[in-house]
Amino acid sequence: MLVKKYQAIMLITIGMVLGILVTAFSYSRLTSKATEGTSTAAERKVLFWYDPMYPATKFDKPGPSPFMDMDLVPKYADEGSDEVAGVTISPTQVQNLGLRTDIAETGKLTYQQSLPANVNFNQYQYEIVHARASGFVEKSYPLAVGDYVKKGEPLVAITVSDWVSAQSEYLTLLRTNASPALLKGVLERLYLAGMPKSLINQLNKTKKIQSYLTIRAPISGVLTSFDLRSSMTMNKSALIATIQGIDPIWVVASVPESLTDLLTKDTQLTIEVPALPEQQFKITDWQILSNAQADTRTLSLRLFVANPDHKLKPGMSAIVKLQTETQDYVLVPSQAIINTGDEQRVITQDEQGRFIPKRIKIYAEASGKTAILSGLKAGEKIITSGLFLIDSEANINGALERMREQPADKTNQHNMTGHQGAH
Structure with missing residues (x-):
């Protein structure tokens, strides 16, 4: 009986000793890892400090933000890459931002506009x-x-x-x-x-x-x-x-000079006259006049309209509706454009998931689409929402500065020539 009691006491003592040794070993390992993590964090190089709400302003010391009631945030050197002018955002942040993407595609930009016009005498019949x-x-x-x-x-x-x-x-x-x-x-x-x-x-x-x-x-x-x-x-x-003369009669409209390049032989023109709402009119020819109005930055569009029944009277008001298509351009949703006044850019996403700002040159915008002259290729993935936060991160990361140092891509440039009808 005494032997059994002694054996039990020995087992309990050995268990306690082993427990103490295991605890000591685990604590040593945790302390070592914590020290290693602290050392690694200490070795990260801080480039500057910034306020996330005002990323363009950089500070060389930590401290409270002069703009917001918060502390400045460090920007580490290992957070960006000098090889690619882009930024990387965690999948969680991407999901929280609700980012949406689209694909740049090649197509024709369809443009529609209504222009006020006046009915005039035919000066060729004088x-x-x-x-x-x-x-x-x-x-x-x-x-x-x-x-x-x-x-x-x-x-x-x-x-x-x-x-x-x-x-x-x-x-x-x-x-x-x-x-x-x-x-x-x-x-x-x-x-x-x-x-x-x-x-x-x-x-x-x-x-x-x-x-x-x-x-x-x-x-x-x-x-x-x-x-x-x-x-x-x-x-x-x-x-x-x-x-x-008044047959054909002239209908003259003022066209913004920025649109004259869109007027081609395939442009569809129609006329509506408020005084004759149910009447349809046949346009026999049209031409863009040579002189521009310096005060309004417009050119005159002259249409020759058949008027055999003389219902169109000189002095009447009219509306000229034009619909035209451009040549093939790279098209993106207009909401994907960041326009700062000095430059226009889009945010693209590459195959590695990096967000890369690209400076572009715009040709025209219509019906929610923007035609790109240069800086972007068809098939590239572009960001259409959450642009502000990504653009701010790109500014902090220095990606915008590297983008500006790179020459603009000119592979998508096209030239268009307008059409002037003769009478």
């Missing part, structure tokens, strides 16, 4: 009517400014006394069988005196003096001036009327 001879107005037809006249319609009838003596001489020479040269000289004198060739031909045909002249409209159009009335006298330089 005639000034003179009598070309002094005379007396026998009759003025019932016309006034604003009336539409057709080609050949009579305007006024005049008597020209200066023609009588020359015609009488011509008929006398004709009866006496004068030489053809002499007869031709008299007819030339009549033509220079303002007698129309139609009346000269009538003189040869009827052998009667023609002193009564009816002046007719040379083109169809609107009378924009008409001042002669019956019983008035006039000289040969007197203005009888001016006529301006």
Whole structure:
């Protein structure tokens, strides 16, 4: 019995000793690892301190932030890479930020815009009517400014006394069988005196003096001036009327100079007139005028619009709607663009998961898409949300400075030439 009791006491004593030894060994190992971790942390090189809310400002000593109620955060040298102008963010942070990505793709940028416009006279159809001879107005037809006249319609009838003596001489020479040269000289004198060739031909045909002249409209159009009335006298330089055409009529719109490169032969143009909401109009041609308006930075877009029923009146307002497509460019969602005023950039993600800022050059933006001239290639993954935080981290990391030191990629540049219609 005593032996068994003694053996139990010995087992208990041995167990306690072993427990003490194991505890001592574990404590030694933990102390060693803690010391090693402290040594490793102490060996990390601090580049600078910064406030995460103002990452562009760097400090050479730790301490409280002058901007926020918080301490400055150290930036370690081993947190960034000098080889790649990018930053690495942990998967947990990526998930918390709710980052979304998209793929840059090649395509055409579709652009649509409505432009205010005005309806004008067709300046290519413009005639000034003179009598070309002094005379007396026998009759003025019932016309006034604003009336539409057709080609050949009579305007006024005049008597020209200066023609009588020359015609009488011509008929006398004709009866006496004068030489053809002499007869031709008299007819030339009549033509220079303002007698129309139609009346000269009538003189040869009827052998009667023609002193009564009816002046007719040379083109169809609107009378924009008409001042002669019956019983008035006039000289040969007197203005009888001016006529301006309205078929085709002109519709002129102001186009921002930044859009002129988008106007090509494939551009679709349509016209709407508020006064004629149900009417459709056919555009026969269009052209961009050569001069730009320096005060508005716009160019004039002139459209030639068929107007056979004369429903379009000069002075009306109109709306020109244009829809056009660019050549193929690298396209990205417009929300992926970071525009600082001095430069534009996007944040890309490479195959290793690093976020890399890239400086780009923008061509145009429309319908939520932006066309890129250079700096980005099709197929690259871009960040479309959470840009601010990644951009701030890139600024802290120095990635932005390294990006600016690299030459811009010019592999995606394209040139476009506009179209100008001729009339």
